[in-house]
Amino acid sequence: MNGAGRPRPQGGIDLLAWIFMRVSGVVLLLMVLVHLAIMHIINNIEVINYHFVAQRYATPFWRTYDLVMLWLAFIHGLNGVRVMIDDYVGSRGWRLISLASLYVLGFIFLALGSLVILTFNPARPF
Amino acid sequence: MGKISKYVTYRGHEGQWSWLLHRVTGIGVFLFLLAHILDTAMIGWGPKIYNETMAIYRHPLFRVGEVILAGAVLYHALNGVRIIIIDFWPESTLAQKKLFYAVVVTFALIFVPAAIYMMAWMVK
DSSP: OOOSSSOOOSSHHHHHHHHHHHHHHHHHHHHHHHHHIIIIIISOTTTOSHHHHHHHTTSHHHHHHHHHHHHHHHHHHHHHHHHHHHHHOOSHHHHHHHHHHHHHHHHHHHHHHHHHHHHOOTTOOO | OOHHHHHHOSSOHHHHHHHHHHHHHHHHHHHHHHHHHHHHHGGGGOHHHHHHHHHHTTSHHHHHHHHHHHHHHHHHHHHHHHHHHHHHOGGGGGGHHHHHHHHHHHHHHHHHHHHHHHTGGGGO
């Protein structure tokens, strides 16, 4: 038995997923730790409000950053849950139902998250 | 042994615990990501609704949760690096216990000061 993670699959979509977990993992390590440092250490929940986000999203840099991080983290997490469903859900029917729910819910949340990042307009009056 | 043991047992020793913690922190962070997408979505309804939503996270329970979340992310990241090292450099399997302790020590070195700093609001 070698490797600490799942054995490397032979090929196909499983191999792609295996590689994606490792590549996205390294990128996320940097992106998420920077995100945590900025939002939870340098700033914190006492100062984060609408105005804070409006300033942050006034230029495309943090929008792009957040969008890339959202997609990488979300697909990384989705694939993690998929692997766990394969591991823990024994019956074929339940596995199909769980996976289908996962993908539908996943699509809705990822679409919502992307929409918010892309369409937020700080100049919009309320 | 009951059914639970089937879920939490894997190769035993350090390998098993690091693996179980990786799954638990992974699920935890993913669930928070879902909540985080919803709270951020409130910004579309303007400053009042968004600021009220953020106020929920100022509750002491959530501020403690915030530190736990940061710890979960940090462990998942560091243990992920350990997994990648062993996957792409099989010789390091021989040192897998040392690698796990390296994860634990690095985690403590970063998490303890960060957690103390993040908890500073308690004594203000």
